[in-house]
Amino acid sequence: xxxxxxxxxxxxxxxxxxxxxxxxxxxxxxxxxxGWYRQAPGxxxxxxxxxxxxxSANYADSVKGRFAISRDPGKNTVYLQMNGLKPEDTAVYxxxxxxxxxxxxxxxxxxxxxxxxx
Numbered sequence: 001x002x003x004x005x006x007x008x009x010x011x012x013x014x015x016x017x018x019x020x021x022x023x024x025x026x027x028x029x030x031x032x033x034x035g036w037y038r039q040a041p042g043x044x045x046x047x048x049x050x051x052x053x054x055x056s057a058n059y060a061d062s063v064k065g066r067f068a069i070s071r072d073p074g075k076n077t078v079y080l081q082m083n084g085l086k087p088e089d090t091a092v093y094x095x096x097x098x099x100x101x102x103x104x105x106x107x108x109x110x111x112x113x114x115x116x117x118x
Contacts, residue, residue, distance in 0.1 A: 001025070001026075002024065002025060002028055002097065002105070003107075004023070004095045004107055004109035004110075005109060005110070006020060006021065006109040006110065007023075007112060009112030009114045010113075010115070011115045011116075012114075012115070012116055013116070014085060014087055014116055014117065015084060015085065016116070017082060017084075017085065018082045018085065019080070019081050019082070020079065020112060022079075022095030022109055023076060023077050024077070024078070024097065025076070029073065029078075029097075030053065031053050032053055033052045034050070034069075034071060034095070034096065034097055035048075035095075035096040035098060036080045036093060036094070037093070037094045038089075038091035038093045038094070039091055039092050039094070039111075040088075040090060045094070047060060048060050048067065048093070049068075051069045051070070051071055051078065055071065066082065066083050066084040067080060067081065067082050067083070068081040068083075069081075082114070085114075085116045087118045090114060090116050091114060092111040092114075093111065093112050094108055094111045096108055096109075
């Protein structure tokens with residue numbers, strides 16, 4: 001059973017920083033791509049950043065230059081370093097291990113709240 005457990009959310013002032021962590025159980029982490037999504041109240045869940053098993057990263061335009069995704073295979077953990085936070089970054093952030101094929105499972109963490117005050 002694969003489990004994703006996020007941590008690191010909280011309340012921060014605009015311009016501040018937070019680092020989110022997502023610990024993944026099992027050896028599956030080493031060979032799979034990972035992603036961070038967020039969902040603000042009344043809005044659709046959106047992809048924030050993704051990283052391949054080889055470490056290649058992609059970002060939503062809204063966070064480029066401010067957020068950085070990374071992974072530590074030794075700790076089975078993916079991180080999201082968030083700098084220069086803005087009130088519009090306020091959302092619940094979810095860690096995702098996406099399916100590759102239709103018969104696989106799409107794994108999600110429980111979510112962690114990030115609130116940025118102005």
